[in-house]
Amino acid sequence: MIVPLAVAAALLAGTIGAHALDQPDPTDPGFLSPVATDDDGGSRLADALRARGVTVRRETDLLPALLALDNAPATLFVPAPELLHPDTLGALGELPAGRRLVLVDPARRMLETAGLPVVPTDRRWATRAVGPAADGRPCPLPEATRAGVAAAQLQRYAAAPDGPVALDRCYAGGLVRLPGRAETVVIGASDPFRNDRIAERGNEALGVGLLGVHDRVVWLDLDGPAPPPTFGRPGGDGEPAWSPTPGGSTEHDNGGTGEGQGQPGGPGPATDQHDGPGDPPGQGGPPPPDDHPLRDAFPPWFWALLVQLALVALLVVLWRARRLGPPVGEPLPVEVRSAETVLGRARLYQRARARGPAAATLRTATLGRVRDRLDLPTTTGHAELATRVAERVGGDPEQIHELLYGAAPRTDAELVALARSLDRLTRTVAAAPGRPTEGDPR
Structure with a gap:
């Protein structure tokens, strides 16, 4: 009885480990980056947008990305919302009118902190390709209707219980839109934007349609958790403004790269540093403390696999351990004569x-x-x-x-x-x- 359970546990651990390896990690550098050409990058989507005449502007810090939205209507694309610092999430809920915010698989904490009346509901084991009206409700987003069947059903979303407005739902809740002065689009799967899945079904049409509503896309490309905002030189209205993160770069004008940008393989990023209070001139503030260096040193799938292996080891120990309780008399499988024993x-x-x-x-x-x-x-x-x-x-x-x-x-x-x-x-x-x-x- 124990052996089949141990085998089943080993198969379960292997399945979970393989699934964790196959799933992309939004915290990895280059995830859905417009300049990353690997499987989890977004260079193919950026090229498709430029082919349609959409300007792609790459920003590696939230403040320059928000400032880029003040000039004209544009779409702010945030492929890894969990990398944003909680102190800066409130600005996402206060974008200027006529702008669109696209969030990829945001967590509940991020949505609540940003003040968006959207909550995640159930989550699938793997992404499923479905039609825009998979749940029987018509999809009000024309870009989703034109795309048709796409891999957009992984994490589902719904309106918050006390939300002021109703949401526009597509792909059975895998894609929702929050109307308003600045509309917010939340999609629970990264597949339509990734290089390895963009060519499947209607993924490319959906990704290009969501980001190509305006003629400009501000692509927030974070390579790690954003540090807390610091206060530097005052803004135009006399109030303190956030200082850009050292290493911020901009890419715009149909893929043109500004001078001094940091790209993979380039000469290194040009920094626009602002001195925080008490910092030496020409140096940015200290990096945020890392409370869990050992945990952050390994990807999440490693810890999941480690837990499964520990469970298998525990089952093996229980299988091989001595039976609890008093000895129980059992009949001998064969009868041995005393003379044979003595001999x-x-x-x-x-x-x-x-x-x-x-x-x-x-x-x-x-x-x-x-x-x-x-x-x-x-x-x-x-x-x-x-x-x-x-x-x-x-x-x-x-x-x-x-x-x-x-x-x-x-x-x-x-x-x-x-x-x-x-x-x-x-x-x-x-x-x-x-x-x-x-x-x-x-």
Whole structure:
């Protein structure tokens, strides 16, 4: 029973580990980046947008991305919302009118902090390609209707219980739109934007349609968790403004890269640093402290696999451990004759040449039988026991003492002779008292 459970647990651990390896990690550098050409990058989507005449502007910090929305209507694309710092999420809910915000698989904490009346509901094991009206409701988004079947159903969303407005739902809740001065689009799957899945079904049409509503896309490309905002030079209205993160870069004008940008393989990022309070001139603020360096050193799938392997190891330990409770008598699978047992044990003694232990075993058995016959306690001394046996059999006490307590035999012949003498002594003691019998040792 334990073996099938252990095998099932091992298969489950392998399945979960393989699934974790197959799923993209939004915290990895280059995830849905417009300049990343690997499977989890978004370079193919950026090229498709430029082919339609849409300007793609890449920003690596939230403040420059928000400032880029002030000039004209544009779409702010946030492919990894969980990398944003909680202190900056409130600005996403206050975008200027006529703008669109597209969030990919945001968590509940992020939506609540940003003040968006959207909540995640159930989540599938893997992304499913469905039609825009998969749940029987018509989809009000024309870009989703034109795309048709797409891989957009992984995490589903719904309106918050106390939400002020109703949501526009598509793909059975995998894609929702929150109307308003600045509309917000939340999609629960990254598949329509990734290089490895964009060519499947209507993924490219959906990704291009969601981001190509306006002629400009501000693509927020974060390569790690954003640090907390710092306050630097005052803004135009006299209020303190967020300072851009060191290393921020911009890409715009149909893929043109500004001077000094940081790209993979480039000469290094040009930094626009603002001195925080108490910082030396020309240096940015200190990086945020890392509270869990060991946990952050490994990807999430590693910890999931480690937990599954620990569970399998626990099942193996329980399987191999000793059964709890008192021993339970069970019938022997086969019946072994006593003569076979004695012969087998004797052969073990013979193979090990253990004449001393064999003689001690024979003498111990003889002493037990003699004491029981003569009704003597186990505390009876050697000399007294030899005397009582001699009185019983009519022999010499010294010879009986040597027979019962003498030295170990040195050869197999001496061991055989000792065994025969002990057997005769036992038979003699068992005979009628006061009458010597044949076999009395002399």
